[in-house]
Amino acid sequence: MSYKDKKFRIVGKPMPRHDAWEKVLGNTSYAGDHEIPGMLHVKALRSAHAAARLIAIDTSAAEALEGVEAVLTAKDVPHNETVTKFGQTHTVGGFEGLYRVLADKKVRFYGEAVAIVAAETPEICDEALKLIKVEYEKLEGVYDPAEALKPGAYLVGEDESNLVCQYKIRKGDVTDGFSRADVIVENTFTVPQVDHAYMETECGTAWMGEDGIITIRASTQVIEHFRGIAEVLGLPQNKVRVIAPMVGGGFGGKEDITVETYLALVVYKTGRPCSMVWTREESLICHGKRHAYKMHYKTGVTKDGKLVAQQVDILSDAGAYVYLSPWILLYSTVKAVGPYDVETVKVDSRTVLTNNTFASANRGFGGAQVCFGYERQMDEAARAIGMDPLEFRRRNYLHQGDAMATGRILENAVETEATGIKVMEMLGEKTVSDKPNIVIGQGMASSMMSYGRMTFLHDTSRSYVSIELDGSVVVRCGVQDIGCGQTSSLASIAAEVLGVDMEDVTVFFGDTSLTPLAGTTTATRMLYMSGNATLKAAKAIRDNLLDKASKHLAVPVAELDLVNHQLVVESAPERNMELEQLVKLCASDGVELFNLAQFNAPAREFMDFTSGQGQVFADFTFGSHAIEVAVDTDTGRAEILKYVACYDAGQAVNKLSAEGQIEGGAVYGLGYGAMEGIQYDRGKTLNPDFATYLIPTSMDVPEIETDMIESGGGLGPFGAKGLGEPSSVPSAPAFVNAVCDAIGKSINDLPATPEAILKALES
Amino acid sequence: MSINITITLNGKKKTLAVAPTQSLLSALRNNAKAKEVKDGCSDGDCGACTVLMDGKAVNSCLVLAPAADGSEIVTVKGLGTAEAPSAVQESFVNSGAIQCGYCTAGMVISATAFLNENPDPTRTEIREGLSGNLCRCTGYQKIIDAVANAAKKNHSQGE
Numbered sequence: 004m005s006y007k008d009k010k011f012r013i014v015g016k017p018m019p020r021h022d023a024w025e026k027v028l029g030n031t032s033y034a035g036d037h038e039i040p041g042m043l044h045v046k047a048l049r050s051a052h053a054a055a056r057l058i059a060i061d062t063s064a065a066e067a068l069e070g071v072e073a074v075l076t077a078k079d080v081p082h083n084e085t086v087t088k089f090g091q092t093h094t095v096g097g098f099e100g101l102y103r104v105l106a107d108k109k110v111r112f113y114g115e116a117v118a119i120v121a122a123e124t125p126e127i128c129d130e131a132l133k134l135i136k137v138e139y140e141k142l143e144g145v146y147d148p149a150e151a152l153k154p155g156a157y158l159v160g161e162d163e164s165n166l167v168c169q170y171k172i173r174k175g176d177v178t179d180g181f182s183r184a185d186v187i188v189e190n191t192f193t194v195p196q197v198d199h200a201y202m203e204t205e206c207g208t209a210w211m212g213e214d215g216i217i218t219i220r221a222s223t224q225v226i227e228h229f230r231g232i233a234e235v236l237g238l239p240q241n242k243v244r245v246i247a248p249m250v251g252g253g254f255g256g257k258e259d260i261t262v263e264t265y266l267a268l269v270v271y272k273t274g275r276p277c278s279m280v281w282t283r284e285e286s287l288i289c290h291g292k293r294h295a296y297k298m299h300y301k302t303g304v305t306k307d308g309k310l311v312a313q314q315v316d317i318l319s320d321a322g323a324y325v326y327l328s329p330w331i332l333l334y335s336t337v338k339a340v341g342p343y344d345v346e347t348v349k350v351d352s353r354t355v356l357t358n359n360t361f362a363s364a365n366r367g368f369g370g371a372q373v374c375f376g377y378e379r380q381m382d383e384a385a386r387a388i389g390m391d392p393l394e395f396r397r398r399n400y401l402h403q404g405d406a407m408a409t410g411r412i413l414e415n416a417v418e419t420e421a422t423g424i425k426v427m428e429m430l431g432e433k434t435v436s437d438k439p440n441i442v443i444g445q446g447m448a449s450s451m452m453s454y455g456r457m458t459f460l461h462d463t464s465r466s467y468v469s470i471e472l473d474g475s476v477v478v479r480c481g482v483q484d485i486g487c488g489q490t491s492s493l494a495s496i497a498a499e500v501l502g503v504d505m506e507d508v509t510v511f512f513g514d515t516s517l518t519p520l521a522g523t524t525t526a527t528r529m530l531y532m533s534g535n536a537t538l539k540a541a542k543a544i545r546d547n548l549l550d551k552a553s554k555h556l557a558v559p560v561a562e563l564d565l566v567n568h569q570l571v572v573e574s575a576p577e578r579n580m581e582l583e584q585l586v587k588l589c590a591s592d593g594v595e596l597f598n599l600a601q602f603n604a605p606a607r608e609f610m611d612f613t614s615g616q617g618q619v620f621a622d623f624t625f626g627s628h629a630i631e632v633a634v635d636t637d638t639g640r641a642e643i644l645k646y647v648a649c650y651d652a653g654q655a656v657n658k659l660s661a662e663g664q665i666e667g668g669a670v671y672g673l674g675y676g677a678m679e680g681i682q683y684d685r686g687k688t689l690n691p692d693f694a695t696y697l698i699p700t701s702m703d704v705p706e707i708e709t710d711m712i713e714s715g716g717g718l719g720p721f722g723a724k725g726l727g728e729p730s731s732v733p734s735a736p737a738f739v740n741a742v743c744d745a746i747g748k749s750i751n752d753l754p755a756t757p758e759a760i761l762k763a764l765e766s
Numbered sequence: 767m768s769i770n771i772t773i774t775l776n777g778k779k780k781t782l783a784v785a786p787t788q789s790l791l792s793a794l795r796n797n798a799k800a801k802e803v804k805d806g807c808s809d810g811d812c813g814a815c816t817v818l819m820d821g822k823a824v825n826s827c828l829v830l831a832p833a834a835d836g837s838e839i840v841t842v843k844g845l846g847t848a849e850a851p852s853a854v855q856e857s858f859v860n861s862g863a864i865q866c867g868y869c870t871a872g873m874v875i876s877a878t879a880f881l882n883e884n885p886d887p888t889r890t891e892i893r894e895g896l897s898g899n900l901c902r903c904t905g906y907q908k909i910i911d912a913v914a915n916a917a918k919k920n921h922s923q924g925e
Contacts, residue, residue: 023859026867027874028851029802029842036801201902202806202814202868251804251868252902283807486866486903659862663908667865670905693811693900701893701906 012566013499014721015713017659020491021505022249022484031249034222035206039276042208043072045262045269046128046279047116048135049289053323053358053686054144054157055110057137060118064134070127072273074135076118077107080268081237102324104235104264110139111159111323112360113687114288121269121277144358146686148320149297151355159323159356167321168329170336172350172615174408177303180312180347184303187312188384191299192376194735194753195680196292196320199365200698203251204286209266210276212244216516217270220246224257224483224524229515231260232267243267247513250524253485254671255364256290258525259326287691291363292681294331294354295320298376304384308398310345313408315376317352322361328354330457331362334369337619340408341377342419342451343399348408350615358686364525366671367732370452375676378448378736379751382743392740393427396420396449403716410616416716416724418651419625423449425710426629429647433631440637443644444745447629448733453620454527454725455718458607464532465519468497468540469597470548472590474568474583476501476508478540482533483513483524487727488660492530493537495656496720500541501548502565502582519599527624527725530656532602534720539600547596551589552580605718622718624729626650628669628737634745636764639757641677641742643705648733650709653717653724664726665709672734674699680754771835775800776844784831790824791815793831794839802843802871806900813899816872817841823879825898842871845878854878854916861912865903873899877913885920887913 025031062074077083083104106115120131145157151165159165181187207221219232226245233243250257262279269277281289296319303312317335321328332354339350365371385395400420406412426447436443456462467479476497484490494508511518521533545565552570553560556578564571570580589596610617631645648665655661678697682689690696717724739755748763768783775798782797791808794800794817803826806814810828817826818840846852854877857863864870873896880887880895887895892913893906901909 017862019859019862020864022867023862023864024848024851026864026870027842027855027858028846028848029871031867032801033804033868035805038799199902202804202812202866202900204806250866252866254902280805283809283812486868488865659908663862663865663904666905666907667903668905671902692809693807694809698900698902699905700897700900701910702897704906706889706910707905707907 011499013495013505014656015654015658018495018505018657020488020657020660021494022491033203033251034220034248035203035280037208037220039208039210042276042278043121043123043269043273044125044128045119045121045265045277046125046132047265048118048132049114050106050110050117052110052139052141053113054142055139056142057106057108057110058140059138061136062118065120065131068127068131068134070123071120071131072275073121073269074118074131075268075272077105079272080104080235082235083107085231085234112358114360119265121273144686146357146359146683148318148355148357151357159358165356167325167354167356168332169353170333170612170615172336172348172408175347177312177314177347177349181303183305183311185306186387187301187303188380188387189301190380190383190751191297192379192751194296194372194375196295196359196362197365197675197679198287198292198681198696199254199256201252201254201256204281204283205257205261205290206280207262207266208276208278209270211270211274216242216244217267218244218246219263219266220248221263222250222257223247223263224250224253224485226481226483226513226515227520227523228260228263232263235264236267236271244516247483250483250485253524254366255368255525258364258523259291261290283693284691287696288360288688291326291361293365294328294362294372296372298373300376300380302380302384304388306388308388308390308395310343310399312347313340313345315339315350319352319354320359320362321354321356322359323356324361326361326363328362331364331369333619335373336615337409338370338451339373339377341374342401342449342625344401344405345408359683360688366728367452368526368728370450370728371672371675371732371735374448374450374732375736375753378733379739382446382740383749392447393423396423409610409619411618415622415718416651416714417625418712418714419449419451421712422625422627422649422651423447425649426627426647429708429710430629430631430645434644436633440635441633442636442745443631443633444741444743445629445631446737446740446744447627448736448740449627450729450732451623451625452729452732453623454729455531455604455621456526456528457619458605458621459609461606462522462528462532462604463601464521464536465599465601466521466533466536466540467519467597467599468537468544470501470544470586472586474503474586476503478508478510478537479518480510480512480533480537481515481518481521482529485524487664488657489524489529491660492534492656496534496537497541500538500545503568527727527729530723531719531725532604534723535602536600538720539602540598543598543600544596547594548585548589551592551594552585555588622724624650624724624726626729626733628733630737630741632741632745634742634760639761639764641760646705647708649712650726650730651712651714651724652726653719654713654715654721655711656720656723661711661726662709665730666707668730669707669734670699670704672731673704673738676735676738676753676755678754678756769832771832773834774838776840786832788831789827790829790831790834791826794826800841803841804868804871813876814869814872816875816899818875818879823876842874845874852878853919854881857912857916857919861908861915863904863908863912869899869901873901873909881913881917881920885917887917889914
């Protein structure tokens with residue numbers, strides 16, 4: 004029997020996660036829980052200005068304070084200016100975002116680190132920070148990307164322009180497309196910067212080993228930043244090690260370096276171990292946010308509901324440093340018209356530096372902003388031609404075999420239409436209001452979101468699997484587990500293939516010195532990439548075991564299977580053998596009981612940047628959300644009566660975990676739609692705590708009903724797709740579409756707070 | 767200057783030398799090394815640091831350590847063990863209520879205190895009861911399931 008035809012024992016079932024017990028018992032040691040005898044505490048002095056020239060920094064008084072071990076500024080960093088590397092092991096030119104460890108010459112954003120202090124206690128750090136004298140010359144700065152593009156605008160960095168990059172997509176001639184339209188709908192949408200607001204702030208420890216290796220144990224989504232850290236210190240890459248223990252939430256916010264370089268620098272300078280833990284305020288002010296966008300959509304439709312032209316202009320606020328802005332904008336550009344077949348398309352996008360906090364990765368990575376644009380626009384267009392929103396979408400959804408605006412043919416499963424029909428079915432008939440001040444509305448949104456990195460990055464992952472003499476299984480894989488079940492899914496896969504239970508598998512993860520490098524836990528790529536690598540390695544061991552058993556028992560491999568710790572001989576069950584016995588047999592005969600496998604994602608060259616034609620992503624996850632709201636027209640409060648979501652998961656590896664991703668994604672996106680937004684006064688963050696930056700509580704969100712289609716058509720293990728990011732993308736437009744349906748007015752700016760809803764009602 | 771306080775932490779007596787303005791959260795994490803108590807905001811907004819103080823759920827970041835002198839503190843480690851987990855702990859695992867796990871310690875404590883007060887709650891009451899504990903991963907759905915399932919189990923065992 005080929006493995007392909009096997010009936011799963013573990014995969015696809017709802018299972019408690021293998022990491023859940025240690026977490027619920029309080030045993031999991033997060034990065035900030037680690038203490039090292041004699042460790043220093045590290046804190047940063049942060050700029051009180053968003054735009055200023057650094058005239059002088061006097062650290063002498065701080066250095067003289069008893070208990071202070073080091074005060075470091077830009078001049079102390081061996082390579083203070085480096086660039087964010089977008090590639091992994093494959094070098095990609097074109098976009099290199101400047102990254103500065105400590106502010107130098109010019110301060111670019113409020114809260115930028117100007118100096119760091121390492122001292123015996125956190126209290127001495129605080130004292131020392133007060134003793135550092137910084138002389139600033141305040142500069143005007145620029146806080147709006149449109150202003151930043153104007154000739155003569157304040158220059159955020161050292162370049163002659165604030166423009167970071169621009170893209171375009173051209174499919175056919177939109178002028179011709181609009182000429183064939185019966186109705187043209189035009190709208191401008193704005194979406195704010197938002198924070199990841201993971202419960203665990205940025206934190207870590209670092210130390211110098213007796214072997215001279217600097218080790219950083221940090222809350223990160225990317226242990227492979229050891230390369231960048233080595234570059235900052237001017238050390239060979241093999242002299243820096245990064246460990247990521249279980250991470251207390253990531254959502255993209257721990258994709259860039261946070262505490263790592265500061266910790267490494269202190270170890271490098273002092274030789275002493277150290278710890279750095281950011282406060283909630285630091286976290287809300289200082290790490291990268293989701294990009295604020297202004298998007299203009301002009302849509303041409305025929306009376307019978309065909310999209311004939313879509314023209315999109317995107318202006319993205321990159322904030323003070325480039326970081327991942329070019330890639331995020333590329334994601335937005337490719338996905339700007341969503342999962343729809345549009346006859347003619349013209350997309351232009353730009354991302355621009357300002358003196359707001361820098362923006363970078365956030366769950367959805369450029370896909371969430373444009374989904375608000377195209378899905379709001381789909382509802383507005385449907386309304387303009389008097390067509391039901393689902394029916395209008397059904398006349399335009401892309402299907403398997405269709406070409407996107409980039410010319411890329413969708414060769415894998417595309418179940419968007421099925422998810423759209425499903426969610427509206429689940430939502431049911433609209434509730435009838437029994438109060439004059441309560442109006443009811445329904446709204447939906449569909450989305451396409453990639454899983455896996457851009458194909459020209461030539462992405463790879465590696466995983467090592469071995470089976471021990473007692474039949475227990477070890478996986479070593481350099482994944483970062485940020486809470487979505489990254490390691491647990493590897494345990495499921497290895498257990499399934501080797502015929503053991505999940506608890507028989509130990510997954511060693513997230514250590515650049517001990518686990519094979521698996522790439523970043525970003526881009527919804529871990530199950531796809533490391534799942535495939537683990538599957539490949541586990542299958543190789545399975546093959547060795549079955550081959551040995553076949554020879555030993557003189558039974559064809561096709562009649563053998565590994566089930567519940569046993570070698571099963573299907574034709575002669577009396578000859579079944581304990582797995583442990585088979586493993587020992589193999590061991591004594593020198594059969595390899597381990598395998599290190601690499602999975603290579605399908606790779607492509609760069610897209611054609613003059614036309615935007617080409618393949619950027621390996622595959623997409625398609626899904627829909629639908630919401631029913633009751634809006635109180637007196638207060639503007641929108642109560643969600645029903646929330647449903649449906650995705651094509653390809654193949655759920657753990658049903659319980661997959662549902663959890665969809666539910667969590669829905670609420671993460673709902674915060675974006677209804678509540679969240681960093682507020683600035685000329686670059687200064689006005690809401691730097693959870694009392695003023697509100698995220699959804701258990702009282703703010705409804706019961707969420709989920710459904711899954713399992714097409715088996717994904718590129719991941721067993722045909723899985725990815726859910727992490729895709730699940731959060733359609734929430735905001737689904738919510739706002741429901742509110743607009745209820746009140747009969749348009750809301751085109753996020754967040755749609757009660758105040759915004761009241762304002763729309765009064766318009 | 768420091769003050770000696772004595773607390774019972776998960777059944778064990780501990781004397782801790784704390785500063786007058788030190789929070790109970792800091793005393794638990796830094797003096798008593800009870801790292802299972804998590805710091806999410808130090809401001810009383812997120813509930814990650816929730817512990818039982820004389821049977822009541824409190825944000826330990828908002829309690830001054832000297833005010834906890836003589837009190838009995840229970841953290842998530844005091845609720846159960848691998849061999850004998852509490853019903854709420856078991857339910858959180860089986861219901862899929864744990865993702866990154868950082869809010870879990872506080873959430874489980876709040877759920878335990880809540881169920882002690884209200885052993886047979888509706889789902890809306892559970893939502894109200896846990897509204898002081900933020901979770902960014904789960905969307906709360908499976909957390910509410912976990913508390914409802916634990917209540918059901920307690921209920922059926924009680925009958």
